[in-house]
Amino acid sequence: MSQTGVLTDVETRDEDAIARPWNVIVHNDPVNLMSYVTMVFQRVLGFPRDRATRHMLEVHHKGRSLVWTGERERAESIVEQLHGYLLLATLEQAEF
Amino acid sequence: MRFRRYSSNAFELCDIHPLFVELLADLPRAASRHESARARIYQDPVDADGVHATGEDIEDWREHVHPELERLFADSREKVSGDLGDLGAGKGSARCMISRANTDAWLNVLNQARLVIVEENKFSERELSGAESPDLSTRHGLSLLKVHFYAHLQELLVEAAG
Numbered sequence: 352m353s354q355t356g357v358l359t360d361v362e363t364r365d366e367d368a369i370a371r372p373w374n375v376i377v378h379n380d381p382v383n384l385m386s387y388v389t390m391v392f393q394r395v396l397g398f399p400r401d402r403a404t405r406h407m408l409e410v411h412h413k414g415r416s417l418v419w420t421g422e423r424e425r426a427e428s429i430v431e432q433l434h435g436y437l438l439l440a441t442l443e444q445a446e447f
Numbered sequence: 448m449r450f451r452r453y454s455s456n457a458f459e460l461c462d463i464h465p466l467f468v469e470l471l472a473d474l475p476r477a478a479s480r481h482e483s484a485r486a487r488i489y490q491d492p493v494d495a496d497g498v499h500a501t502g503e504d505i506e507d508w509r510e511h512v513h514p515e516l517e518r519l520f521a522d523s524r525e526k527v528s529g530d531l532g533d534l535g536a537g538k539g540s541a542r543c544m545i546s547r548a549n550t551d552a553w554l555n556v557l558n559q560a561r562l563v564i565v566e567e568n569k570f571s572e573r574e575l576s577g578a579e580s581p582d583l584s585t586r587h588g589l590s591l592l593k594v595h596f597y598a599h600l601q602e603l604l605v606e607a608a609g
Binding site: 381382383384386387390427430431434435436437439440441442443 | 492493561565601
């Protein structure tokens with residue numbers, strides 16, 4: 352073999368190699384109406400009505416629902432739109 | 448009060464009881480009292496224990512996003528004020544036309560007002576659920592009635608716009 356020696360030997364960390372996605376979480380609050388939250392999910396996230404209703408019920412019963420996962424810039428844009436509709440929404444970096 | 452939907456995509460509130468005329472007329476003003484509900488209306492993008500966001504992220508959000516939201520909310524209040532016009536000023540029963548183009552502004556302003564009033568009065572979840580009739584002899588009860596009335600309007604508009 353022609354190899355003469357190792358020039359570099361770096362152990363990579365998988366979580367650095369793949370950009371960790373961001374989650375958009377919507378939280379329950381006692382003010383927003385269920386029908387309104389469903390409508391906002393349809394408009395902002397493009398969910399069909401049954402999926403929007405499912406996420407709204409998850410927010411209502413479990414206190415939160417993960418409604419979108421992906422790259423950070425888009426996640427921030429979604430959270431900004433949800434804040435514009437006055438829903439309680441936050442970003443979280445997804446765990447591996 | 449009657450709620451009508453026209454083929455022209457406009458909505459009309461008519462035959463409005465004088466008490467509800469007052470509540471409607473007060474809507475933009477109630478919605479503008481943001482100070483008591485500022486943390487709720489202008490949220491940060493992470494939980495309080497948001498371990499993944501830095502102080503810089505939050506400062507950026509406050510610097511760039513919050514002013515845009517302020518403009519959006521103020522614009523919505525202006526549109527609703529325009530629709531309300533001189534509500535109740537005429538001799539006949541009060542009425543108000545809402546163009547379909549302004550539906551989102553109405554939904555937004557109704558939500559702003561409800562959030563503000565709830566923060567100002569610290570209503571319990573039981574009170575907000577409508578399980579009890581509000582005591583209209585108190586300011587607290589009148590404010591609760593206002594929250595319920597605005598919620599009712601929101602329901603009508605969501606259903607009609609859907």
